[in-house]
Amino acid sequence: MTDENGAADVVRAADTDGSELDGNTLAGPLGELFAVDLTVASSRCAGCGRVDTVAQLVVYGPDPGWVARCPGCASVVLRLVRSPDAAWLDLHGATSIHIPMVT
Amino acid sequence: MARAAVPGRLTARLAWRAARLVDVTAQTAAAHSLSLEVPGWPGHLAGQHVDIRLTADDGYTAQRSYSLSAPAAGDHVEITVQRVDDGEVSPYLVDSLQVGESVEIRGPVGGWFVWRPTDPQPVLLVGGGSGIAPLMAMIRERRGTGSHVPFRLIYSVRTPDDTLFAQELRHPTTVGTGLDISWVHTRVAPPGDPRPAGRIGLPDLVAHGWPADFAPNCFVCGPTGFVEFVADALVTLGHAPDVIRTERFGPTGG
Amino acid sequence: MARFSPGFGGRRRSDAEGLPPGQYLTRDFPVLSAGPTPRIPLDRWEFWIRTETGAEHRWTWPELTALPAEAPTVDLHCVTKWSKLQTSWTGVPVASLLSAVESTSEYAMVHSYGGYTTNVPVVDLLDGKAWIVHSYDGKDLAPEHGGPARLLVPHLYLWKSAKWVRGIELMTRDEPGFWESVGYHNYGDPWREQRYQGD
Numbered sequence: 001m002t003d004e005n006g007a008a009d010v011v012r013a014a015d016t017d018g019s020e021l022d023g024n025t026l027a028g029p030l031g032e033l034f035a036v037d038l039t040v041a042s043s044r045c046a047g048c049g050r051v052d053t054v055a056q057l058v059v060y061g062p063d064p065g066w067v068a069r070c071p072g073c074a075s076v077v078l079r080l081v082r083s084p085d086a087a088w089l090d091l092h093g094a095t096s097i098h099i100p101m102v103t
Numbered sequence: 104m105a106r107a108a109v110p111g112r113l114t115a116r117l118a119w120r121a122a123r124l125v126d127v128t129a130q131t132a133a134a135h136s137l138s139l140e141v142p143g144w145p146g147h148l149a150g151q152h153v154d155i156r157l158t159a160d161d162g163y164t165a166q167r168s169y170s171l172s173a174p175a176a177g178d179h180v181e182i183t184v185q186r187v188d189d190g191e192v193s194p195y196l197v198d199s200l201q202v203g204e205s206v207e208i209r210g211p212v213g214g215w216f217v218w219r220p221t222d223p224q225p226v227l228l229v230g231g232g233s234g235i236a237p238l239m240a241m242i243r244e245r246r247g248t249g250s251h252v253p254f255r256l257i258y259s260v261r262t263p264d265d266t267l268f269a270q271e272l273r274h275p276t277t278v279g280t281g282l283d284i285s286w287v288h289t290r291v292a293p294p295g296d297p298r299p300a301g302r303i304g305l306p307d308l309v310a311h312g313w314p315a316d317f318a319p320n321c322f323v324c325g326p327t328g329f330v331e332f333v334a335d336a337l338v339t340l341g342h343a344p345d346v347i348r349t350e351r352f353g354p355t356g357g
Numbered sequence: 358m359a360r361f362s363p364g365f366g367g368r369r370r371s372d373a374e375g376l377p378p379g380q381y382l383t384r385d386f387p388v389l390s391a392g393p394t395p396r397i398p399l400d401r402w403e404f405w406i407r408t409e410t411g412a413e414h415r416w417t418w419p420e421l422t423a424l425p426a427e428a429p430t431v432d433l434h435c436v437t438k439w440s441k442l443q444t445s446w447t448g449v450p451v452a453s454l455l456s457a458v459e460s461t462s463e464y465a466m467v468h469s470y471g472g473y474t475t476n477v478p479v480v481d482l483l484d485g486k487a488w489i490v491h492s493y494d495g496k497d498l499a500p501e502h503g504g505p506a507r508l509l510v511p512h513l514y515l516w517k518s519a520k521w522v523r524g525i526e527l528m529t530r531d532e533p534g535f536w537e538s539v540g541y542h543n544y545g546d547p548w549r550e551q552r553y554q555g556d
Contacts (some may be wrong), residue, residue: 018326018327018328018353019327019353019388019390020327020351020393021168021351021352022327022349022350022351024213024215024216024350025152025168027152027168027212027213028153028154028168028210028212029154031117031209037214037215039213039214039215040214040215055213055215055216055348055350056349058327058351059351060390060391062166063437064389064435064436064437064516064536064541065391065536065539065540065541067392069392069393074392074393076391076472079539080539081536081539081540081541081553083552083553084553086540088539088540089539090538090539121361156361156362157361157362157367158361158365159362159366159367163367163381165365165367189368189385191368195362195364195365199364199365200362204362204363205360205361205362206361206362207361
């Protein structure tokens with residue numbers, strides 16, 4: 001069996017169908033919600049522990065929503081859905097997020 | 104971290120604004136550079152991108168990201184769009200939008216895939232197809248600031264006719280000295296070209312990239328398979344992963 | 358206020374009468390993804406139904422495709438607003454698969470290869486409302502559209518028709534699946550335009 005992200009049994013990115021983007025494209029959508037540019041932040045994948053910048057996550061979307069996956073294990077790290085009057089954000093696939101700040 | 108619903112009454116911090124098309128340059132049969140006028144444009148860094156939003160009469164919207172392919176020039180910004188077959192946004196931008204008409208733009212955004220002229224390290228740019236767009240912004244920024252930072256570009260295209268920015272890149276003296284350009288043709292090479300047609304490989308990166316001990320900053324942009332291969336190859340060649348920055352474009356690289 | 362993107366129509370071909378509210382007609386078959394397309398060799402493929410007591414029934418590919426099939430022609434309505442009418446499929450009614458297990462569950466979680474999930478009330482999988490389909494338009498179902506097999510439950514928005522289906526878990530309580538847990542409607546009736554939570 002697999003965990004909820006099911007990454008373990010998916011034959012991965014050699015089977016890219018060419019439509020994948022990356023977290024760079026989330027700069028605008030996340031920029032609606034956050035004062036800092038989250039694409040330069042690093043996230044630790046809750047599935048495998050790998051650390052990548054958000055910009056490097058493999059991203060699917062924008063319809064029906066944004067899904068950012070770990071480049072290593074394909075677990076879902078981040079999800080963002082935009083409805084007409086709200087945004088829904090799920091970050092439970094990231095154990096932690098490190099945001100460089102300038103004092 | 105728990106899920107959170109963000110109520111709509113928070114004002115979006117990064118706003119959409121009007122962008123009027125003022126000029127079009129056909130790069131290839133499928134790709135155009137669009138010069139947009141955006142009053143009050145705050146300027147941007149080489150490598151950043153914008154989101155473009157289209158709205159139909161009944162309120163239906165579609166949006167996509169496009170790299171800024173030139174440095175900031177007052178209120179004028181340039182994006183370069185390659186038509187994706189059966190795409191939702193790119194066919195409209197390439198084939199329908201007329202000079203004088205407007206779209207909505209949000210940006211500039213994206214602080215990771217960025218080159219600053221104050222960075223002293225040599226730079227390796229590896230572009231595939233329309234992935235050349237943000238790299239062109241870097242090349243033009245370098246020329247515009249009179250930077251002497253050594254740049255090497257490896258540009259992979261299917262055939263010579265698929266070369267974007269051919270005027271500038273095939274006549275490299277126009278982009279300034281200290282920029283070395285080498286070509287990978289994946290399907291059809293120019294007659295007499297010493298490199299036969301074929302996908303980019305390790306030998307191309309060895310011959311035309313920087314040695315790893317020069318510690319260059321590497322920027323790789325193009326279709327997802329291209330980016331993954333090149334980034335992995337650069338690591339294999341000894342470049343540290345954290346000096347390799349990548350941007351994946353969609354099916355045709357944008 | 359400036360008028361934007363004159364003449365933009367998206368993928369639309371026309372507005373047709375008889376569509377659910379907010380939908381437009383398309384002749385394409387757009388592919389939307391939340392992840393990489395799973396590739397499952399048929400000799401490893403299986404479909405299971407697990408009841409609330411843990412009892413399980415499994416079918417291999419030969420076993421599933423040997424079952425009596427139907428050939429429904431249905432309209433598809435995607436929450437991203439496109440509708441595609443009169444699509445032809447071949448597959449096994451979910452009701453006949455559910456009859457292989459004993460359950461009093463009212464709720465189901467549909468699981469896909471690759472980890473996608475979506476929740477559907479059991480009553481919405483019975484009585485000719487849902488199939489496990491393995492061909493589309495007379496040909497084997499392509500991976501990009503959910504092949505080798507997907508759930509088809511056309512009276513709900515298309516995100517409920519889970520691609521790359523691998524099993525149905527019968528539950529005593531309802532739980533939100535992949536999109537339902539991040540803002541999409543728990544039920545998803547296109548005729549009541551139940552796109553997002555709170556609609």
